[in-house]
Amino acid sequence: MNISHQSEPLVSVRGVSKHFGEGETRVDALRDVSLEVHPGQVVGLLGPSGSGKTTLLNVIGCIQEPSRGMLSLDGDVVYDGHWQRSDLRKLRLEKIGFIFQFHNLIPFLDSTDNVAIVLNLAGSGAADSKARAVELLEYLEVGDRKGAFPAKLSGGEAQRVAIARALANRPRIILADEPTAALDSQRAGIVMDLLRRVAVEQQAAILAVTHDEKIVDRFDRIFHLRDGRLEPEET
């Protein structure tokens, strides 16, 4: 494990609260949450349903604005009043990679194009995008499935292609939402090993929301959320 607490955190959440609705219908999804994730760390976010895990992921992923508190991603303070919707979109594109529970690959694009589209959106040319996509698919050991459409991929293969997509723009922050929930123990272990490899080799910060008991021992740090509050950290 390569935990470098001396370096600047890639994700810094300080005193973040998020509530929905007002008055009697008000729901406090997050209450005064603070956490940091450093380069090379694979961090787990655990908690029962409705505890605020996905809301916290949405806030860190620049999808939902916090009601209060400060968020810093790779040194940029987000939601300080100067960020437009298009700036947040660009930030997501360039600095954050997303991994989903059900891979969320675009069904009408083959594996290569599913990865290349992220590079395309960031402005890379078609040939460069394809070359980088194939390189990533080979790195994740699914190079032989580069021309296959998502419907023809197994769960493990699809999740690896999804990880390749998340890594395409060399993001330093990777947010994973239940990345192993749809996989069996063996494939879940392979995916976690891959994430570990990415974190170490690319000095990325990985924050994964999970319910999956079989992978809790694979995290460097684990945060527990309950009723929107962060419980004391266990290592």
Next chain:
Amino acid sequence: MNLAYRDIRHNFGHFLLTCFGLSLLLGVVLSMIGIYRGLVADALTLARTPGVDVWVVESGTRGPFAEASRMPGDIREAIARLEGVSAAGSITYQSIETRFRGGKLRLYIVGYQPGRPGGPDRIAEGRSIGRSHYEMIADRSSGLSLADRVQLGRNTFTVVGLMDNQVSSGGDPVIYITLRDSQELQFELAPPAARREIARGTGPGHTNTINAVVARVAPNVSAESVAEAARRWKHLSAMTQAGQEAILTRSVVDKARKQIGLFTGLLLVVSAVIIALIIYTMTMNKLREIATLKLIGAPDHTIVGLILQQALAMGTIGFGFGALLISTIKDHFPRRVILHPEDGLALAVAVVVVCLLASGLGVRLALKIDPATALGG
């Protein structure tokens, strides 16, 4: 990377089937426009074929197409002698149903005087009537061929010439026979009836009755002035060619024209709703993909482009197939279908506009999709 193209290519069968369904719908719209044009053209054909300037009919009527008009045959001589008239001819019109090769045959018969105005303007095959009796020129839509023999009344007629696109406002194929033959066919009593009339002392009656006199005017002579001169005779009514055409379109086929026009309008509205629903459903089926694209950082124009390009591709291909289909089968319709390029162009523009408006619904839906829906399983 063109997402619309990739999606279409991946779901080509489904897309093609949707386009085919849409093409059938747009084909029906196009054929209705063609039927409308055909109805108006057919109604005017009979009035335009003689190439005349003035129509003289029985007083107090708007004949011979809108109302019955009967007058003595010698009126023609009086009209021919009016100042400014260069030629005049007597004509009769009647519908008849006969049998041919074991089947029913409905015909619209025009009786005219060969060598005078009132006859067919162009013979596509065969020749004009050369004998005084029992020859006919028929429209091809009747199914008759040269040398065919058809029983009309008590006589048998031989087809000597064929014409194209000569039908009545009711869609029945037109045949031309000599005025004398048509008068016998229309006004001569059957032998038992004639014998009864003779027994009554009234005689069998004369058959020199016509429905109208058509006249051409000399160059530099106003048709209206000739019509005005004819109207001075109290037993006659007269109208110009423009007046006759107005009666045909605003009176004879007016209700049919409005009915088809209204139906065409309704079909256009139905098509617009169906196109809107198809595009909306196409967008609804891609909610998760759109949410994912937005989450990974796709700009709005990428999402809008995906929906808009697919909608336009569907509309364009659907219209193209529809136009091709109707152009191919239009000659097999029982009535004439006339497709003007400007009508096709107008419908194409309408389809594009409908696609753009309908995509607006899809785009609105897509832009409202919260990227967070891609997360959280």
